[in-house]
Amino acid sequence: MTSAPVYEALGQALDAQKERLRPCVHCGFCLPACPTYNRLGNEADSPRGRLHLMQAVVEGRLEPSSEAFRTHIDRCLGCRACEPVCPSGVEYGTLLELARETATKAAPQGLPTRFLLKVLGTRALRSPFFFIGRLLRGTRLAALGAAVLPSYGPFRAVRLVLAMLASTTRWQPMASEEATSRNTDSGNHDVSRRSRVAVLLGCVQEGLFTRINSATVRVLEANGYEVVLVEGQDCCGALHAHGGDLECARMLARSNIKAFEASGADLIAVNAAGCGAAMKDYGTLLEGDPDFVQRAEEVALTVRDVSEILASSGPRIGASIPCKIAYDHPCHLLHAQGVEHAPITVLEAVPDAEVHIVAGAEECCGGAGIYGITHPELGGLIGGDKVSAVRACLADAVATPNPGCMMQIGAGLRLEASNEGVIHPVELLDESYRRAGFYRVGGAE
Amino acid sequence: MYRLLEKGDEEPVASLLTGKVSSGMTRRLPSTVVSDLAEIVGHEHVITDPDCLLVYESDGLTAYRRPPRAVVLPSSTEEISAVVGLLHSNGIEVIPRGAGTGLSGGALATPEGVIVGTARMNRILKIDVENRIAIAQPGVINARLTEATNPYGLYYAPDPSSQSACTLGGNVAENSGGPHCLKYGVTARYVTGLTVVLAGGRIVELGGVGRDPYTTLDLVGLFVGSEGCFGIATEIELRLLPITEGVRTLLGIFESVESAGRAVTKIIASGLMPAAVEIVDGPTIEAVEASVFAAGYPLEAGAALVIEFDGTDAGLDLDADRAEQCCLEEGAIEVQRATDPEHRTKLWRARKKAFGAMGRIAPDLLVQDATVPRTKLPEVLAGIDDIGNRYGLKIANVFHAGDGNLHPNILFDRQNQNELELVERASKEIMQLCVDAGGTITGEHGVGVDKRQYMTLVHGPAELEAMAAAKRVFDPDSLFNPGKVLPAVEVKGATDTAKILAIGE
Numbered sequence: 025m026t027s028a029p030v031y032e033a034l035g036q037a038l039d040a041q042k043e044r045l046r047p048c049v050h051c052g053f054c055l056p057a058c059p060t061y062n063r064l065g066n067e068a069d070s071p072r073g074r075l076h077l078m079q080a081v082v083e084g085r086l087e088p089s090s091e092a093f094r095t096h097i098d099r100c101l102g103c104r105a106c107e108p109v110c111p112s113g114v115e116y117g118t119l120l121e122l123a124r125e126t127a128t129k130a131a132p133q134g135l136p137t138r139f140l141l142k143v144l145g146t147r148a149l150r151s152p153f154f155f156i157g158r159l160l161r162g163t164r165l166a167a168l169g170a171a172v173l174p175s176y177g178p179f180r181a182v183r184l185v186l187a188m189l190a191s192t193t194r195w196q197p198m199a200s201e202e203a204t205s206r207n208t209d210s211g212n213h214d215v216s217r218r219s220r221v222a223v224l225l226g227c228v229q230e231g232l233f234t235r236i237n238s239a240t241v242r243v244l245e246a247n248g249y250e251v252v253l254v255e256g257q258d259c260c261g262a263l264h265a266h267g268g269d270l271e272c273a274r275m276l277a278r279s280n281i282k283a284f285e286a287s288g289a290d291l292i293a294v295n296a297a298g299c300g301a302a303m304k305d306y307g308t309l310l311e312g313d314p315d316f317v318q319r320a321e322e323v324a325l326t327v328r329d330v331s332e333i334l335a336s337s338g339p340r341i342g343a344s345i346p347c348k349i350a351y352d353h354p355c356h357l358l359h360a361q362g363v364e365h366a367p368i369t370v371l372e373a374v375p376d377a378e379v380h381i382v383a384g385a386e387e388c389c390g391g392a393g394i395y396g397i398t399h400p401e402l403g404g405l406i407g408g409d410k411v412s413a414v415r416a417c418l419a420d421a422v423a424t425p426n427p428g429c430m431m432q433i434g435a436g437l438r439l440e441a442s443n444e445g446v447i448h449p450v451e452l453l454d455e456s457y458r459r460a461g462f463y464r465v466g467g468a469e
Numbered sequence: 470m471y472r473l474l475e476k477g478d479e480e481p482v483a484s485l486l487t488g489k490v491s492s493g494m495t496r497r498l499p500s501t502v503v504s505d506l507a508e509i510v511g512h513e514h515v516i517t518d519p520d521c522l523l524v525y526e527s528d529g530l531t532a533y534r535r536p537p538r539a540v541v542l543p544s545s546t547e548e549i550s551a552v553v554g555l556l557h558s559n560g561i562e563v564i565p566r567g568a569g570t571g572l573s574g575g576a577l578a579t580p581e582g583v584i585v586g587t588a589r590m591n592r593i594l595k596i597d598v599e600n601r602i603a604i605a606q607p608g609v610i611n612a613r614l615t616e617a618t619n620p621y622g623l624y625y626a627p628d629p630s631s632q633s634a635c636t637l638g639g640n641v642a643e644n645s646g647g648p649h650c651l652k653y654g655v656t657a658r659y660v661t662g663l664t665v666v667l668a669g670g671r672i673v674e675l676g677g678v679g680r681d682p683y684t685t686l687d688l689v690g691l692f693v694g695s696e697g698c699f700g701i702a703t704e705i706e707l708r709l710l711p712i713t714e715g716v717r718t719l720l721g722i723f724e725s726v727e728s729a730g731r732a733v734t735k736i737i738a739s740g741l742m743p744a745a746v747e748i749v750d751g752p753t754i755e756a757v758e759a760s761v762f763a764a765g766y767p768l769e770a771g772a773a774l775v776i777e778f779d780g781t782d783a784g785l786d787l788d789a790d791r792a793e794q795c796c797l798e799e800g801a802i803e804v805q806r807a808t809d810p811e812h813r814t815k816l817w818r819a820r821k822k823a824f825g826a827m828g829r830i831a832p833d834l835l836v837q838d839a840t841v842p843r844t845k846l847p848e849v850l851a852g853i854d855d856i857g858n859r860y861g862l863k864i865a866n867v868f869h870a871g872d873g874n875l876h877p878n879i880l881f882d883r884q885n886q887n888e889l890e891l892v893e894r895a896s897k898e899i900m901q902l903c904v905d906a907g908g909t910i911t912g913e914h915g916v917g918v919d920k921r922q923y924m925t926l927v928h929g930p931a932e933l934e935a936m937a938a939a940k941r942v943f944d945p946d947s948l949f950n951p952g953k954v955l956p957a958v959e960v961k962g963a964t965d966t967a968k969i970l971a972i973g974e
Contacts, residue, residue, distance in 0.1 A: 046828075046832040047828035047829065047832070048828060049531070049824070049827060049828040049833070049834060050527065050528075050529055050531045051529055051570065051631065051634070051824055052528075052529060052568050052569055052570040052631070052634045052635075053570075053631070053633055053634045053822070054634075055568055055634050056568075056610050056613075056633065056634055061588075062591075064513075065514070065542045065586065065588030065589035065591075065608075066514075066516060066521075066540075066542065066588075067524045067525060067569065067586075067588070068516070068521045068524045070524075072524075073524035076523060076524045076526075077520075077523065077524060080520075080523050085523065086520055086523060087520075090520045091518065091520070092518055092520030092521045092523075093520065096521070108761065109633070110761075111760050111761070111762060111822035111823075111824070111826040111828070112760070112826060112827070112828025112829060113760060113761060113828070113829065114828070
């Protein structure tokens with residue numbers, strides 16, 4: 025048992041948030057939206073149950089270091105599917121982060137989580153980490169390991185990591201080059217009136233998906249936006265906040281706020297759903313910081329998913345790429361940001377790309393950071409259901425605008441030896457623009 | 470022959486004020502029982518950690534709290550039978566629980582009880598399109614059955630406001646209603662057969678499509694609405710309805726709840742047969758409009774009346790015109806008509822999410838449930854308003870006006886002990902008011918633990934004994950959900966055992 029003063033300190037983070045907990049009236053409407061409750065049937069693994077545990081900590085009836093609190097708070101995917109169905113508007117995502125911080129302070133998280141958070145939050149460690157990742161990917165060692173390693177014991181996690189890594193390889197659209205038509209642009213693009221847009225480069229995105237960042241810049245420019253480069257930006261801090269390291273998340277948020285303020289951009293384009301959700305919540309994250317809260321709120325107001333920007337002006341139509349694309353909603357785009365149609369609008373700007381929404385697309389893929397490693401069984405179950413739903417689409421590729429989801433679904437497909445590619449919607453649009461010749465300057469690309 | 474126990478004799482659980490019981494009072498299960506349970510359902514589906522059990526300390530009615538000794542989550546009829554058999558042979562009480570959305574404390578644990586949850590029994594076993602019948606496990610969510618049968622042009626009619634979360638097993642236990650029960654009737658009308666686990670773990674089949682329940686003793690009818698006091702339904706055979714061709718949804722805006730209530734009386738008296746007639750009052754409009762389910766109700770309105778007609782398309786517009794006329798004659802400020810399915814869904818969502826949305830305007834609420842003759846609606850509503858004013862409590866009304874089923878939502882703050890007492894007193898006065906008006910103490914939420922104390926307002930000793938006798942037939946040792954529904958009564962001159970049985974604890 026923890027002594028009273030220590031206990032109080034631990035419960036403090038949550039206690040300060042009492043007002044956020046109070047709107048929950050225990051109606052239970054969130055239960056069916058929760059992927060963990062649907063599979064386990066234990067109410068401690070439901071949003072209402074977790075809120076009840078948080079409330080018990082605040083009321084002093086439950087130790088934040090207790091196994092019950094740590095296990096069930098940790099087991100949450102953080103998908104926030106419970107938020108849109110909550111009639112009382114409980115800010116579950118914010119409360120979860122505070123609960124994670126409370127639980128983490130009471131008892132540190134597992135080594136894989138701590139390692140990953142440390143690496144992603146430190147620029148000097150990030151570069152070599154992702155360099156090794158790209159090396160494993162480029163030499164095809166990752167693909168080989170994923171194919172030959174057994175799926176039991178200690179190999180299971182390694183196999184999953186390698187499969188995730190291998191799945192970040194670029195998908196070559198199936199359509200043949202000859203079949204593509206020339207520019208079919210509708211031509212209603214007033215290039216001069218578009219805003220100045222800064223692009224968040226991110227940590228994983230920069231380390232493993234530079235092609236998506238480049239595609240984002242090209243696609244925005246092709247739609248008439250002026251893209252400004254922002255020096256000094258860092259990881260958005262989303263994974264740290266989700267992992268309960270709110271201090272590090274705040275530090276990263278402050279760096280980003282300073283950097284993006286200095287850029288003078290009208291909007292910040294984000295191509296990773298998790299990062300967008302986190303940045304739109306910077307105001308909440310820094311609400312206890314009087315020097316920054318106002319600035320955080322102002323910056324947050326300029327954050328957009330790249331698809332929102334493109335859809336708002338009606339993306340330019342590119343060249344045809346005949347293919348069948350399965351679209352899956354990232355939770356942090358659909359549930360956390362309420363963005364449902366914009367990425368589909370982006371895909372639909374590619375003529376002859378046939379878009380199918382994955383059955384159960386609103387349910388989490390089980391990616392949730394490194395959930396597959398920290399919760400192999402449950403993560404495997406949730407991921408397996410998603411992979412089956414994707415495969416049932418019989419698509420050429422699955423599109424989902426978040427690196428975590430891309431890697432989770434990609435790894436699942438790879439481990440089942442299924443051939444679907446994994447893409448970000450702007451990648452397809454970018455390829456479509458390239459084929460349409462939008463990027464040729466004086467005949468050269 | 471029977472006397473009610475004096476106040477004070479009654480076990481503390483039947484009071485809002487003493488409902489809070491700390492987990493320290495819960496006695497752990499013997500380890501042999503725990504390991505035997507784990508053998509039946511699997512180790513991970515037996516919850517005994519007192520910290521984890523906190524989440525099961527209440528259902529949708531949080532005013533009463535008491536964690537169970539354990540929670541068991543079986544996945545089949547056979548597992549439920551084995552679990553109940555094991556617990557009952559050890560003299561341990563069983564409290565059935567569905568999704569825990571109930572509002573009368575029906576799934577509240579007893580101090581010695583173990584909760585048997587149906588959350589993992591969530592499969593639809595059969596959809597028989599030709600016979601318009603579905604067989605489902607009790608943990609299937611109400612709305613999922615309609616979703617699953619929609620592709621066949623069918624749906625499941627009872628639509629409690631919690632239908633997106635509540636389970637069919639819970640619906641059977643509570644004989645749940647919903648807005649459309651005005652025209653279509655409550656759950657009992659749709660249950661044609663049940664597989665039930667009785668005391669001691671015995672599995673019995675009641676009714677079933679092949680067997681006409683009306684030519685024999687209707688045990689299905691007896692079981693539906695028994696609030697978990699007779700046994701656990703493990704397979705439920707339900708009647709489905711074809712989706713109606715047309716639907717018209719109207720929204721009448723009124724200055725006061727009373728005038729909306731008069732409009733309801735006028736609509737029904739005019740011979741119209743609406744599918745649903747719902748009233749949402751001013752404070753509720755305020756809460757809903759502040760929520761994500763805002764439907765664009767005018768904030769200054771005193772009440773909104775949702776009226777729906779369904780059936781063959783021809784004639785529906787005429788019905789809607791007549792209802793609109795009734796509203797205007799009773800002083801409606803305006804009457805809108807849903808223009809498309811999306812608009813209709815939005816109107817209904819606002820009504821159906823009202824309970825949860827109350828969290829926007831108060832930290833706690835007690836959703837009351839009572840029924841009065843429709844013609845008494847205006848005076849009863851005025852009476853409730855008066856009670857609220859006298860106790861200084863905010864009471865928001867949202868209810869199934871068409872069948873006189875009231876849901877006064879009493880808003881309060883649990884942390885204010887004084888307020889809790891006022892809530893309890895106001896609740897009791899509201900019940901008395903409804904009974905005096907010729908109504909009764911529940912419409913659809915069941916008696917549970919909350920209404921138990923009001924049973925004597927409407928039932929005499931003879932009826933109560935008949936109910937107790939019915940329970941004894943199914944559950945002779947009172948090991949299924951004791952302490953619910955029936956008030957604490959003492960059998961004069963009976964043995965100690967008989968006394969305990971009648972009390973239900």
